[in-house]
Amino acid sequence: MDSTKFSKPISLKRIQLDGGFWKPEMELVRKEVIPYQWETLNDRVPEAAPSYCMHNFKVAGRMNKEKRELGSRYQEPTYTFRGFEALPDDPRHPDDDKFYGCVFQDSDFSKWIEAVAYSLTQHPDPELEKIADGAIDIVCAAQLENGYLDTYYIINGMDKMFTNLKDHHELYCFGHLTEGAVAYYQATGKDKLLKAAMRFADFIASYFGTEEGKCKGYPGHEIAEMALVRLYEVTGDEKYKKLAEYFVNQRGTQPYYFDSEGKVTEKEKKTKIRYQYYQAHLPVREQKTAMGHAVRAVYLYSGMADVARLTGDDSLYQTCETLWNNITTKQMYVTGGIGQTHHGEAFTFDYDMPNDTIYAETCASIGLVFFARRMLEMNPDSKYADVMELALHNGVLSGMALDGKSFFYVNPLSVNPRSCHDDPGKQHVKPVRQKWFGCACCPPNLARLISSIGSYAYTENEDTLWVHLYAGGTVEKEVNGQKAQVVITSGLPWDGDVTLKVESEQPVTMTVALRIPGWCGEDFELEGAVGKECRMENGYLYVSGEWKEGDLLKLRFAMKVKVMQADSRVRQDEGKVAIMRGPVVYCLEEADNGQGLPLVRVKPDAVFTEEKTDELGFTMIMLRVDAKTKKPVTVENGLYQTWQKPVYEGKELRFIPYYAWANRGEGEMEVWVNQL
Amino acid sequence: MDSTKFSKPISLKRIQLDGGFWKPEMELVRKEVIPYQWETLNDRVPEAAPSYCMHNFKVAGRMNKEKRELGSRYQEPTYTFRGFEALPDDPRHPDDDKFYGCVFQDSDFSKWIEAVAYSLTQHPDPELEKIADGAIDIVCAAQLENGYLDTYYIINGMDKMFTNLKDHHELYCFGHLTEGAVAYYQATGKDKLLKAAMRFADFIASYFGTEEGKCKGYPGHEIAEMALVRLYEVTGDEKYKKLAEYFVNQRGTQPYYFDSEGKVTEKEKKTKIRYQYYQAHLPVREQKTAMGHAVRAVYLYSGMADVARLTGDDSLYQTCETLWNNITTKQMYVTGGIGQTHHGEAFTFDYDMPNDTIYAETCASIGLVFFARRMLEMNPDSKYADVMELALHNGVLSGMALDGKSFFYVNPLSVNPRSCHDDPGKQHVKPVRQKWFGCACCPPNLARLISSIGSYAYTENEDTLWVHLYAGGTVEKEVNGQKAQVVITSGLPWDGDVTLKVESEQPVTMTVALRIPGWCGEDFELEGAVGKECRMENGYLYVSGEWKEGDLLKLRFAMKVKVMQADSRVRQDEGKVAIMRGPVVYCLEEADNGQGLPLVRVKPDAVFTEEKTDELGFTMIMLRVDAKTKKPVTVENGLYQTWQKPVYEGKELRFIPYYAWANRGEGEMEVWVNQL
Structure with a gap:
């Protein structure tokens, strides 16, 4: 580990993505996923499984209010612990004071607020921000005096708090809450949720640890570790770093903490x-x-x-x-x-x-x-x-x-x-995608990742800007108090042309580290680096020197269709090939190629034709190739017969990007295709 | 349905198998499986899961004895119903009065006694018969006055009898008991167990049926249907036939009987x-x-x-x-x-x-x-x-x-x-066979089938003897009071030579119906039928006429190695072949061919060499063929790389009969092999 090589993600407030591949995906998240998600959080989507998430926060909040009104006479409720509450038959708007949904339902809000935060950095939206602030008020009202904030236990009985770290998800919910809170703070400067997360973190830090009398547990579902590091990095409070370290170091030590919870399954015992x-x-x-x-x-x-x-x-x-x-x-x-x-x-x-x-x-x-x-x-x-x-x-x-x-x-x-x-x-x-899930992890996770894609594309240290993904947009880089804008245009993943233009009032001395993708090997060209120092290291081309307004780098990565094979130890892919172009994996779908995809044979050295099309709503490159298909063997009155020489017929195949599959109804799909 | 074509199995007492393929398998069952099985029934095999079967019968018997001693003051016990009793940590010889094992544990005995019965027809063994008689005494002592005989409920509480037909196995246990009882009666003439089965059947017949007030249920696990037909055929009591009919006809009618038991699972409800x-x-x-x-x-x-x-x-x-x-x-x-x-x-x-x-x-x-x-x-x-x-x-x-x-x-x-x-x-x-199972259905089922293979090989009607399987031995056929012995020798499944010789003091007019196996097609020869009428119908060669002492039919079925392929709708077998010879399917094992069987390529028109060997303890024909193996593709630092032209190397493959696989330790095995 060489800390001189360390870099950190660039704040999304210093990145504006504005074109190319990712912006339309971000817009999809902003316009479709985030609003839809808010409706599901409030159980208002007829065709989706209700989340009960906001309902639970409201119930917990009401219980807290009662508590405040009761004042000093209040005693912590010890409701009967009901375990994992089964979903009722879709009450939609339960007006009782029960917890509904899965033990980790609180995290639905946290994932949503995180996506909202990222989205606001790229597309300010006062109305959305107002909704978010209102939601935060509801969530924060549910927090107990001691900082604890998980509605499953607040509603069902605090006496069982942290008694099933293995399978319940309090520390998971804490982790997501913290990620959402940090993101929202970084995006808006508003710290209400951040403070709630800190109070929860403080409570957890007081509860868990190696010190005598503290609980020696750790999360059943991890995420708190990385969330605590984010919290540390935004607050500078060493306590959070220490807690993250504790969770990492304590994990899996003997005697097993999870054994002590008494929830060991028969299978685990063995x-x-x-x-x-x-x-x-x-x-x-x-x-x-x-x-x-x-x-x-x-x-x-x-x-x-x-x-x-x-x-x-x-x-x-x-x-x-x-x-x-x-x-x-x-x-x-x-x-x-x-x-x-x-x-x-x-x-x-x-x-x-x-x-x-x-x-x-x-x-x-x-x-x-x-x-x-x-x-x-x-x-x-x-x-x-x-x-x-x-x-x-x-x-x-x-x-x-x-x-x-x-x-x-x-x-x-x-x-x-x-x-x-x-x-x-x-x-x-599933052969087709589902609307939304009762256990909604993937859709909101997609939303928060795609909305923050800029922080994966670029990292920096004092004088270097690393470009990991060529996501089109503008990135602000400050070196020695001098600010430069680096404007990136990118045809990826469809064509390999990339430009980086510097906009800066004054010259800036810095290094731009350009990732040379593995898929192009050494087949790339660079223009515009004259007068700058270039060196390759670990797959990055470091271009260093003084950058002036208008300095323009042009990169061209070769984008060839590649026919891939697997290592022979992967027995499932034996005799098969997969098609890639740049970073995009392709597949065959029944919609283009009819039924019987296992009968198709591709010649690995065949020539693929590229076809740029918008037919699925986004620009994509489809691939066509002349291949063969085996005439189906139909056995009369049975399943098996003596072998007969196969008859192959010519067939043009059409491959589409794998990520675009299953958008035209139900059908066969294959990534790995039999080779001729 | 044409009842003139009906035939029935020949009593095992009129068949003596004495050579060829099946006799050694029967001897294996007699010498190994039956004694071992008896030990497991009594929980005396250290390395096998205890059965608790005889334990349960003894407990139920003791409870009955107490009942008799109590006389008229006796009341049916209503023990707490404990559901499916978990196996304790191997108490081996539990001395308490609890039921142990699965709900269907009684059937372990029934399957064993059935195999014993068949075995006694082929190999009289007074000692084994004595053990069997003793076991029957234990079992019969457990039967209640009303005929009911399932130790799970006798021990756990008769108030729950027949309340979970769907998932408990009372009627399954009854079916196996009846099959065993009929077989033992037919083999030995002893009717104690048969009478017990009849009393149980009488009770069931009084309990179930379409008549008002009777239970409209039917077995969750079928077998009683065929068992009742056997009981009818040996006793002639129409009641049993009627009950079998009822179980068949009632099944699946609306409203679903199983719904009424209230044990519908969530999944079923949907x-x-x-x-x-x-x-x-x-x-x-x-x-x-x-x-x-x-x-x-x-x-x-x-x-x-x-x-x-x-x-x-x-x-x-x-x-x-x-x-x-x-x-x-x-x-x-x-x-x-x-x-x-x-x-x-x-x-x-x-x-x-x-x-x-x-x-x-x-x-x-x-x-x-x-x-x-x-x-x-x-x-x-x-x-x-x-x-x-x-x-x-x-x-x-x-x-x-x-x-x-x-x-x-x-x-x-x-x-x-x-x-x-x-x-x-x-x-x-499992890559290797297991010693015995707590839920022991397959081993005893194998034992009873193999011991009675003669009744699958031959059926008859008044004047015709059907030969379905060419199992070597002597079959007695009576036509119009005349008895003939038909002596069959057979090289199957290794060579296609079969002879049928008639031994009879007086000439007998009859038909011998010889199955022409599908695997030889029309490629067979018949000698010795001169003077007899021959006709083919539905795959059987009917040879009719007067048969005298010494009449000899010689059949030769062509036994060629056949390379099989599957119908193209079987996508799992696409591009693969399986090897057969006669009725025997072959496979490749790692023990003969090394690791990496998915890399092997067989040319479907290659010539296979036959190799007769006793190396695995039985005579078998192994097959050798010159094939290819693909040089393994090893991807450096990853799983995938761009396709490279495969390199094939010559490799001699050795196929062994599928049924003989996994007798030489753990290893790869494939029936369907990639074709070149």
Whole structure:
């Protein structure tokens, strides 16, 4: 770990994205997802599962008000603990004072407010900000005097607070609340929610820790770790850094804290090394392979990377590096999807990449992006940014329909719709996106990531601006008190032309570090760097010198269609190829190619024709190729017959970007296609 | 349905199998499985899950004794109903008066006694018979005065009797008890257990039926239907036939009986057409597709076929035919395995044949054999016998290790051992056979089927002897009071030479119907039929005339290695071939061919060399072929790279019979192999 290489994300207030690939996606989130999400938070969407989120905050708030009115006579209520409340038959607007929904329902608000915050930095909207302020008032009214703020326990009985860290989600809700609060503060300067988060954090810091008498627990679902680091970075309060460190270091130590909660399942009891699902099977520094619930895993690793950066802890950094390498070189789909099985939404094992029973949750790829950015902050190596770009353009974006109105949890690489309906082992795979989910993690996670894409595209240190993703827009860079605007235009991911123009009243001496994407290899051109010093390091081209108004760099990355194959240890992809162009993975859909995709054969050295089209509402490049299809073998009165020489017929195939699949109804889809 | 074509199985007392393929398997059952099974019934096998079966019968018997001693003062106990008793931590010899094990534990005894009965017909064994008689005494002592005999309820509380037909197994236990009782009576002439079964059946007949005041239920797990037909056929009591009819006809009618038990699961409630799992979603005559739990399905269909035969009900027969065709032409593995998913151990849908997430329970293939024999009894069409032979030599026999000491529930067609351990979606697939199971259905089911294989090989009517399987041995045929012995020798399944010699003091006029196996097509020769009338009908060669002492028929079936392919709608087998020779399906194992079986490529027109060997303890033919293997692609620092022209190397492959796989430790296995 070399702290001279450290960089940090650029504040979204200093970035204005204004074109290219990401701006339309951000607009989709702003216009479709954020308003829709607010309606669901308030249970006003007839076709979506109600969230009950705002209802719960209001109920908790009313209980607090009563408490205040009762004054000193008040005693903490000890309601009967009812465990995980089943959703009632859609009461929509329950007017009773019960908690409804999942234990983690509070986080629906927090994810929404975070997306709102990012959106406001790119598109000020007083009306939206007013709604957000009102929501914050409701949320803050629910907070207890001691700082605790989780409506599930406030409503159901505080005597059970922090008694099921393993499976309930108080620290998860805290983490999301904090992320939302920091974002809203950074976007608007308003600190009401930030102060609430700090009070909750203070309470947690007083409750958990290695000191005698303190609880030795840690979150069942990680996120508090990275949230606390954000809180530390915005407040400077060492307590939060220390708490994040504690959560990371305590995790997986012996005796297992989760054992002490008495909620060990029969299955868990049987394993000596248990709690892999929670990444709590070993102390984190002893973990060498990504295991368990994939979202939790990458959230933890992101928090570990944050703590490593803050503390300079090299062993923790090396662990992050080991886990990063395990995921990206042994357990990642070609789309940047991670988590091979829906059993526990989890990793399975190295080189096991089933395409049809896959999980590859949208949130897991989002978490991988979090992890990548944090590794980049410590070590500007393009291997992280390559994966970040890959996940964003494929396994993340596939989670949202092109109209921003429906969503995937699971992002399969092979779909036969009948299996989704009638094979119970594949019913987690949906052939079309769903409107919204009762357990709504993926849609709001997409909203907050896409709205803040600028903070993944660019990082900086004192004199260097790193460009990880060529997201078109303007970035402000200050060096020695001199401000420069760097204006980026980008044709990515469809064409490889990128320009960077400097706008600055006075010359600025700085370095611009340009990522050379892995997918173009060494096949790129740079113009306009005359007089500046250029050097390549770890996949970044560092262009240093004095930049004056109008200085223009032109980059051209070669964008060729690439036919990919998998390592032979991935037995599921044997004999198959996948098509990529730049960072975009392609797929075949029934809508373009008819039924029977397993019968299709692609010649790996065939010539692909590019077709730029807006037909799906966004500019995209489709690919066409002359291929073959096997004449179907129809066995009379049975399933099997003696082999007969196959007959192949010519067939033109049309590939579309993977992220755009399933926008034209239900049908077969394949990423990995049989080769001829 | 043409009752002139009806035939019935030949009593095992008139068959002596004495060589060829099946006798060694029967000896394995006699010497290994039956004694081992008796030990497990008594919880005396340290390495096996205890059965508690005999323990439970003894406890129930003691309770009955107390009852008798109490005399008229006795009141039926109403013990607290404890639901499904969890297995304690292996008490082995519990000395308390509790019921242990699964709700269907009684059937362990019944399956054992049935196998013992068959075995005694082929190998008299006074010592074994004495043990069996003693066990029968214990079992009969547990029967209540009213005839009821299920220890789960006798011990736990008779007030709950027949209150959960859906998921508890009283009528299943009754069915197995009856099958065992009939078999033991037929083998030994002893009727103590038969009478117990009759008393239980009488009680059930008084309890269930369409008449007012009677319970309108039917079994959750079918088998009573076929058991009652057997009981009817041995006793002639119409009541039993009527009860079988009732169970068949009542099933799936509206309103759903299972609804009334109040044990509807949340998932079931959501479906309008529910209880597919139990084949109770529709009245049986409206069922067109095999659905739900595969073992239950084929047990029901077998019972339906029995009832159709007894009652001449053509609509029921046609339903059986429709369901038979659905299974065997749309939902059956090339091995005769059925049940594509472990979720509910069930069928999925037509042409969906996953090889690695497969269930293909040994018992389901056994049930398919039951169903086949019953269809043959009504209609001697070789399509039934072809499937019966296929299932027996592959999907059934693969359930037992070559030493008879370990067993498979699940019979996969593709195995990567790591997946069995670390992919929760494949953990039902075991890479090596298990010693015995707490829920022991497959091993004893294998034992009773293999011990009675003669009754599947041969059926008869007045003047015709049908040979469905060429199992070597002597069959007694009586025509018009004249007895003839037909002595069969058979090289099957390894060579196609079969002889039938008649031994008879006086000439006998009869027909011998010889099945011409589907796998040889028309490629067979017959010698010795001069002077007799020959005609082919539905795959059987009927040879009629007067048979004298020494008359000898010689048959030679061509046995060629066949390279099979699947219908293209089976997407899982696309681009792959399977190897067969006669009825035997072959597979590749890591033990012979090393790791990396997905990299292997077979040329479908390659020449296979046969290699007869005893190396695995039984005579078998292995196959060798010159094939190719793809040089493994190793991607540096990742999983994917741009496609490179594959390099193929020559490789000799060795195929072994599928049923013999997994007898040399853990390793990869593939039935469907990539074609070049």
